[in-house]
Amino acid sequence: MMQLQNFIGGQLVAPAAGRYLPLVEPATGQVFAQVPDSDAADVDAAVQAAEVALPAWRALPAEERGRLLVRLAELIEQNLDRLARAESQDNGKPLSLARTLDIPRAASNFAFFGTAAQHFSSEAHVQEGVAVNYTVRHPLGVVACISPWNLPLYLFTWKIAPALAAGCCVVAKPSEVTPYTAFLLSGLAQEAGLPAGVLNIVHGTGPGAGQALIEHPGIRAISFTGGTRTGQHIARSAAPQFKKLSLELGGKNPNLVFADCDLTEAVRTSIRSSFANQGQICLCGSRIFVERPVYEQFKAEFLAQVQALTVGDPLLETTRQGALVSEAHLQKVLSYIDLAHQEGGRLLTGGHRVQVPGRCADGFFLEPTVFEGLAPDCRVNQEEIFGPVVTLTPFDTEEEALHWANGTDYGLSATIWTRDLTRAHRVAHQLHAGVVWVNTWLHRDLRTPFGGMKNSGVGREGGLEALRFFTEPQNVCVKL
Ligand code: NDP
Numbered sequence: 001m002m003q004l005q006n007f008i009g010g011q012l013v014a015p016a017a018g019r020y021l022p023l024v025e026p027a028t029g030q031v032f033a034q035v036p037d038s039d040a041a042d043v044d045a046a047v048q049a050a051e052v053a054l055p056a057w058r059a060l061p062a063e064e065r066g067r068l069l070v071r072l073a074e075l076i077e078q079n080l081d082r083l084a085r086a087e088s089q090d091n092g093k094p095l096s097l098a099r100t101l102d103i104p105r106a107a108s109n110f111a112f113f114g115t116a117a118q119h120f121s122s123e124a125h126v127q128e129g130v131a132v133n134y135t136v137r138h139p140l141g142v143v144a145c146i147s148p149w150n151l152p153l154y155l156f157t158w159k160i161a162p163a164l165a166a167g168c169c170v171v172a173k174p175s176e177v178t179p180y181t182a183f184l185l186s187g188l189a190q191e192a193g194l195p196a197g198v199l200n201i202v203h204g205t206g207p208g209a210g211q212a213l214i215e216h217p218g219i220r221a222i223s224f225t226g227g228t229r230t231g232q233h234i235a236r237s238a239a240p241q242f243k244k245l246s247l248e249l250g251g252k253n254p255n256l257v258f259a260d261c262d263l264t265e266a267v268r269t270s271i272r273s274s275f276a277n278q279g280q281i282c283l284c285g286s287r288i289f290v291e292r293p294v295y296e297q298f299k300a301e302f303l304a305q306v307q308a309l310t311v312g313d314p315l316l317e318t319t320r321q322g323a324l325v326s327e328a329h330l331q332k333v334l335s336y337i338d339l340a341h342q343e344g345g346r347l348l349t350g351g352h353r354v355q356v357p358g359r360c361a362d363g364f365f366l367e368p369t370v371f372e373g374l375a376p377d378c379r380v381n382q383e384e385i386f387g388p389v390v391t392l393t394p395f396d397t398e399e400e401a402l403h404w405a406n407g408t409d410y411g412l413s414a415t416i417w418t419r420d421l422t423r424a425h426r427v428a429h430q431l432h433a434g435v436v437w438v439n440t441w442l443h444r445d446l447r448t449p450f451g452g453m454k455n456s457g458v459g460r461e462g463g464l465e466a467l468r469f470f471t472e473p474q475n476v477c478v479k480l
Helices: 040-059 062-078 080-091 095-116 152-165 180-192 206-215 228-241 263-279 292-307 327-342 398-405 421-430 463-469
Strands: 006-008 011-013 020-025 030-036 124-127 131-139 142-146 169-173 199-201 221-225 244-248 254-257 287-291 346-349 369-372 389-395 413-417 435-438 471-479
Touching: 006 040, 006 180, 020 080, 040 131, 040 142, 040 169, 040 199, 040 206, 062 080, 062 095, 062 152, 062 180, 080 095, 080 152, 080 180, 095 152, 095 463, 142 152, 142 206, 152 169, 152 180, 152 221, 152 463, 169 206, 180 199, 206 228, 221 228, 228 244, 254 263, 254 398, 263 292, 263 389, 263 413, 287 292, 287 398, 292 346, 292 369, 292 389, 327 346, 327 389, 389 398, 398 421, 413 421, 421 435, 463 471
Parallel strands: 142 169, 142 221, 169 199, 221 244, 254 287, 254 413, 287 389, 369 389, 413 435
Antiparallel strands: 006 011, 006 199, 020 030, 124 131, 131 471, 346 369
């Protein structure tokens, strides 16, 4: 059986205690590999390797650091098929999605930040005839990057790339549920010629390796993407050591469909924003509010397209819905379907586990599911389900739609469908969401600030924001 290894000091190494955890393929329910169950000793070795590598890495001109990252991007592109297969096997997502979204984006992350580091500049403040102040942005040092299972390599590299570009050395922990592509990245980092110890990858559980990492005194900053509760825990653990924090957390995103919109396009894109990656994207729009005059038409067209989504083997080109990431997560999503019934929801389609014949007979598949008739303040409309379950609710006025859209503890993203330009801006500015899309969804420009309001996070990733996060500004004042 394949055994994954940690990547420490430029070498692939076994966990010090020799403990491993089984890695399950969600589409088959079968164990296909073992992943290190690392502990504090492995984390410490990784932090030490990073500390040794730091002086030379931070002293390297940004252009040379960037060249290595761009090389890594090229290697990811050259290994697209291998990485996409690994991602699909590990996560359950359709191979077609891994090939067109996850892996290309991982390459873009390195290419983007590899070049961005060369465009990064700092400010100068001149007091005429008196003094000149200028800002030096120093790399923070050794930082931790912790990422979740839903977009494994995509989100892992979204953190690592800016940290390395900024001149930091990294100890990264991917989710233990989906570590395969992070392990493959170790080999590509070696091939790209990344100096030993600049990037270290330690596999293991959140409470084990993750906790040891966030508590380690050698870690200066933590960039975390994951659940809101884990984010709260990390903030509590990191506070006594004053570690810098970037937290990208959960969402319960509204999708507002106004009657004047291009309904065909709104339905087509809402299928994606509801069910892409089996609804396991923090940006999925799980609460769909539709203006009453077009509610029935939207519902009919939406349901017809939901029912046409093929659930099945992620390796087949025809598959649109793969497996959920684990049996435990499938059970969690099913419990919310039960709750939706208890809370008085009307099931419009889906709602059941799917038995896929053949090699996927024991996989974790679920029908894409739509409810209506649920109050905006019920638990199903308030709590993050993170699966292929959405609710439909009609609204009568813009004020009502905004009130419901903003009526959760989350504030990650929102989508607006309208042809009225004035309304689009007016509504966008009143939404409590870090990212607002108008007549589109998951349209990403890596230069833009990315992150959530309220319980969806603290800080912003993306573009120069990420490079600012991984650096410490220092003001130098020179008397003239
Ligand atoms: P978790 O919060 O459970 O885990 C995220 C990562 O944190 C994993 O690597 C996990 O390890 C690790 N972890 C858990 N406990 C600790 C700890 N005590 N110390 C350090 N690390 C720890 O999230 P999920 O993996 O379940 O991911 C789903 C969540 O991520 C959803 O809430 C989703 O909304 C959110 N998310 C947010 C995004 C955003 O950009 N805002 C984007 C994508 C997802 P392990 O898994 O090995 O236990």
